[in-house]
Amino acid sequence: MLLIKWLICVCFVLFFPIGITRVQAQLPPIVIEDNGSVELNAGLLKRKLQVDEMGVRTEVLSVSDRNILSGKAPELTFRIYCAVPNNAPEGLADASGTESAISLKDDLAETDQLQVNDDDVSNVQQVTWKQVATCSASTWGTVFAEHKIIQFQPEPNVHQLRVRYRSKETGNLDGLAVDVVYEIHGEYPAIRKWIEITNNSKLWLKFDSLMIDDIRLSADYRNIVDLTPSGRGAVSSIRAFSDNDQALGVLQVSEVPSALRVISEEGAMGYHPDHFEWVxxxxxxxxxxxxxxxxxxxxxxxxxxxxxxxLDRAVETHFQQYLQRVVGLKAFDPSVSVPLWCSWSNYGPLINDHNMKIAADIAADIGIKTMLLDAGWSEAKTPNAIARFSVVPDAANFPDFSQTTTYIRDKGLNTGLWVTCFRDPERSADLKALPGAYSYPKVERDGALAMSYASNWRFYYAYDLVTLYDRYHATYFKQDLTNIKFGDIAKGHDSRTPKESLLRGLRGLFEAQEAIATMAPDVQLELTHEIYWGTPGTPCDVAALKYVHYFHVPPNDYAGAGNPRQRAAAQPLLNTDSLQARLIAGCWNARQQFFVHRGLPLRSIEYYGAATVNFAGSLTPKIQQRQLCSWFMGVPSVFAGDLESLSELNRSVYREGFALLDRLNKQYDVYAYFQFSGVPAPTDTDWHWWGKLNETGCGAVVVLRGSGGADTRNINVPWVQPEGTYRVRACFANREAGVFSGEELINGKLSLALERYGQEILEIMPAANR
Incomplete structure (x- = not known):
């Protein structure tokens, strides 16, 4: 009996190492010695600093008392410039009339693309910059003299260390101060850090090449696993650095947005030198x-x-809690807005009151909760234009938009609307109220101008969306199209240099989200990869999810939708086998995109999209179930396609499938969880599975078989409680799979048979539930 109890405890620790990842012997969070030695103690993570007249430097960064640094760290680095002459750099006035320097044209290949014509603006600001210092926190005695160490608690269980350095009184930079701030939240093995620079000098200064945490991890701990993807000019925002076995290491995490972020191969974190500077x-x-x-x-x-x-066990459990409780990722209930259906596939901009009411009837019938009217609901210069750059409904296609949205709401659906940062200069109320609110150099798309989030227009934009919420009860906004990456140095805007405008633009976009959330707290906000940098744009990151509920990750996927810009009935008879292969491939694409974002809460990841299109039997019930399972790695959004093409059988499969997921979420909160440790990685040639289990070990396990593999497979479920007893039910097959102890599930006693490209959702519940 004692042996059994010992084995249970060992198994529990192996799979749920709560004591290992979060709690160690209690030490004071911050210990300051008279000689300037400072220890930061965050459970198993410790950072030892030396603070003196030469600067601040990290001498030891240890995990479980094992130093993982390759040597003493420079701590932070940046370069300082002064303006010549000593004047504020002024923005550029628009001297080009209606000509645009950058023109964008919509293009469609495998996904959405842009053709970009960039005519460089030759105007030069009337300030040059002279470098006056290169600062490294471990060797900045030539610039800085005084330093002060401050320890305080801004709130219970939160400890901060602030190390402030002031420049020499006799130097040109007299009045410059730099604060290095470290923060510990008592129960987590994490140390957060940021930099504050104050200019109380008489000079106009600029700095660049800022590395916020300029450390070098030992080569023994440089086995890197990216937990959000790198791509399209942006490095991952969560990079794991570990030993060969992924048994010990650190996650280096940056809250810097989009392509402005750097996390080096050695673990240093800061801003990308090509995209960042600040005046x-x-x-x-x-x-x-x-x-x-x-x-x-x-x-x-x-x-x-x-x-x-x-590594995997930490990422899927306590790290997720840290992101939400400490970093402040946006809290929300996805069941309010999902399943979501988007009008873009097969409708494009050609939506109207008639076809959207028909779509609403079908969407409500199958269990959709939010109906997103994509580009096409607002007015455009020409009736069939793809681009719609307004927040005014198209009177020709929607004679009474209030009545349209009321119809949708009366069907029990939420209304979502597509919006963008481009405005038509001839029609826009924005440009009448704020004539200089577009970015400069001008960015033009189909006759519309890109507006600047680095200007006060960001608040006009936010109040526009709140108006749509008030007037049409829109409770979901998809924010789209590219602007910020092209920069903005228009006169009267916030930015003083082109590089500075990139961070100012992204911060302005976030500020707009905060304004909307304050005035309409029940609105759910989505950013697309396009508005966040380019088309296709950057992947999701930690920074974005602090301000929005959903992030639409690249690329858009039209697998199985036929021609995505034509209604199904308008297309010639397509090869059904080919379409079925494309639909199955779309499911695999979705799972891959969800999995590479696994460091983030997957409930916030939107992958476009599960094709709700049936060409002469192309969309089979089996493929529909594969869609439901694949998007259930996160949450069931976004479904998109010609709903009128669905057969009665298609509708019943979606209806039953969405009802099942909704029940599982209401009963077990499954949308809040994703477990992937100790089971096969995603594949479409063999079997793989993952968990959506709550902290009691109850919820769902989703199992898929690909093109090969055995007909029967033992499924291990490492995330249940070893001492528990569970009843397992196969939801699609509608049969009981048996009653198992937690140890039996952990050890793979559960056996499941699936045919090629088959799938099953296993409900894991307490054995008492009969």
């Missing part, structure tokens, strides 16, 4: 985005199907 006038202050280090350790354990690593 500080007298009495101005800059505060960087935070970065943080999150530690993990534990054993790597062979399961019956794979290897369970300490």
């Amino acid at each position: 500080l006038g007298p009495a101005e202050r800059f505060k960087s985005e935070p970065v943080f280090t999150y530690a993990y350790t534990g054993s790597s354990t062979k399961t019956t199907s794979a290897v369970s690593t300490a």
Whole structure:
């Protein structure tokens, strides 16, 4: 009996190493010695600093008392410039009439693309910049003299260390101060850090090449796993650095947005030198985005199907809590807005009151909760234009838009609307109220101008969306199309240099989200990859999810939709086998995109899209179930396609499938969870599965078989409680799979048979539920 209890405890620790990843012997969070030595203690993560007249530097960064640094760290680095002459750099006036420097044209290949014509603006600001210092926090005695160490608690269980350096009184930079701030939240093995620079000098200054945490991890801990994808000019926002077994290491996490972020192969974190600089006038202050280090350790354990690593277990559990409770990722209930159907596929901009009411009837019947009217609901210069750059309904296609949205709402659906940062200069109320609110150099798309989030227009934009919420009860906004990456140095806007405008534009976009959330707290906000940088744009990151509920990740996927810009009935008879293969491929694409974002809460990831299109039997019930399972790695959004093409059988499969997911979420909160440790990685040639289990081990396990593999497979479920007893039900097959102990599920006693490209949702519930 004692042996059994011991084995249960060992198994529990191996799969749920709560004590290992979160709590160690209690030490004071901050210990300051008279000689300037400072220790930051965050459970198993410790950082030892030396603070003196030469600067601040990290001498030890340890996980479970194992130093993972390759040497003493420069801590932070940046370069300082002064303006010549000592004047504020002024924005550029628009001297080009109606000509645009950058023109964009919509294009469609495998996904949405842009053709970009960039005529460089030759105007030069009337300030040049002279470099006056290169600063490294470990060697900045030539610039800075005084320093002060401040320890305080801004709130219970939160501890901050602030190390402030002031420039020499006799130098040109007299009045410049730099604060290095470290923050510990008692229960987590993490240290957060940011930089504040204050200019109380008489000079106009600029700084660039800012590395917020300029450390170098030991080569033994440079096995890198990206937990959000790198791509399209942006590096991952969550990079794991570990030993060979992924048993000990750290997550290096940056809250810097989009392509402005850098996390080096050695673990340093800061801003990308190609995209970042900042101007500080007298009495101005800059505060960087935070970065943080999150530690993990534990054993790597062979399961019956794979290897369970300490890294994976930490990411899927306590790290997710840290993101939400400390970093502040946006809290919301996805069941309010999902399943979501988007009008873009097969309708494009050709939506109207008639076809959207028909779509609403079908959407309500099958269990959709939000109906997103994509580009096409607002007015355009020509009736069939793809681009719609307005927040005014198209009177020709929607004679009474209030009545249209009321009809949708009366069907029990929420209304979502597509919006953009482009405006028609001839029609836009924005440009009548704020004539200079477009970005300069001008960015033009189908006759519309890109508006600047680095100007006060960001608030006009936010209030426009709140008006749509008030007037039409729109409770979901998809914010789309490219602007910020092209820069803005228009006179009267916030930016003083082209590079500075990139961060100012992204911060302005976030500020608009905050304004909307304040005035309409029940609105759910989505950013697309396009508005966040380009087309196709950057992947989702930590920064974006602090301000929006959903992020529409690249690329748009039209697999199985035929011609995505034509209604199904308007297209010639297509090859059904080819379309079925494309639909199955679209499901695999979705799972891959969800999985590479697994460091983030997958409930916030939107992958476009599950094709709700049936060409002469192309969309089979089996493929529909594969869609439901694949998008259920996160939440069931976004479904898109010609709803009128669905057969009665298609409708019943969606209806039953969406009802099942809704019940599972209401009963077990499954949308809040994703487990992937100790089971096979995603594949479309063999079997793989994942968990959507709550903290009691109840919820759903989703199992898929690809093109091959055995007909029967033992499914291990490492995430249940070893001492528990569970009843398992196969939801699609509508049969009981048996009653199992937690240990039996962990050890793979559950056996399942599936045909090629088959799938099943296993409901895991307490054995008492009969």
